[in-house]
Amino acid sequence: MGRGAGDQYRYGICEWTLPASGAAAVELAGKAGFEGIQIGDLGGSAKGYPLCDEKIQSEILEASARSGVILQALHLHTLVREGGMIHPANTGEGQSAMESIRRGVESCRALGIPALMLTSGFACEIRDEEGFLAFSRMLAYACDIAEDSGPRIVFESILGVPDILRMRQATRGRMRICYDTFNMIRFGRGDPLEDLARLSPEDIDHFHLKDAPADLKGCVLLGQGCGRFAEVARRIREMGFSGWLVSENYYAQPPLCEGGDPVTLARLDAATMRTSFGN
DSSP: OOOSTTOOEEEEEEGGGSSOOHHHHHHHHHHTTOSEEEEOOTTGGGGTOGGGOHHHHHHHHHHHHHHTOEEEEEEOHHHHHHOGGGSOTTSHHHHHHHHHHHHHHHHHHHHTOOEEEEEOOGGGOOOSHHHHHHHHHHHHHHHHHHTTTOOEEEEEOOOOHHHHHHHHHHTTTOEEEEEETTHHHHTTOOOHHHHHHHOOGGGEEEEEEOOOOTTOOSOOOTTSSSSOHHHHHHHHHHTTOOEEEEEOOOTTSTTGGGGSOHHHHHHHHHHHHHHHHTO
16 A cells, blocks of 8 residues: 555545536546545436446546546445445345445446445444444445455444454455544544554555534534544554545535635645645
């Protein structure tokens, strides 16, 4: 994951934080000073799996080539809203989730995207042991079909560290996690500094970075809210992590968007990230 001493971090942005999607978002990420973008699924199953369309794939790849922006990961954003991953595989919801995962793996391979994100949240938040087991089987399924030629399978949640590590064990260590540095604060689930002290670089694929005002509504620029960004950044450096740091600050939504246009705001965060992590 690393690129050598002094050059160990890469900086990306989530597509859904910008006022565009698809190829247009890739171009905006470059204008904002990021070297990578985590794209969404453009509506997934509800829109007939747009990322499996060769024309849309070509548009995204051309935008990536023009801008020099790397396609860092694909996030199955729609699947989080549908909730199928907390249902057994022999149910209609479970079958639909598995089809989305299959299509996601296909899209990653066609677009050369190295990581596929599966998230527990919103409609598919893990709330009990039954949901945990169903989701673990979905992750194992994703790992099975991606095992030969990728992508890497990455899991994001607001689970505590013991359950995160248990989920890794359930997939025989084949998936790693995206750790969001603010979600534990936003959802009252714990302390990111304590979590990071209990996780190793080998557990983590990449980070989501965000910050928020004291009322926890929306986002603010990194380091300007209650997310203890400077402390978290120091902890990430100290733990020896090497890889992608991806902003998930919502630049096109209030209150953050009230401070300027989204690309200018994102550029400020890109500069903060480089200053905070040293390259």
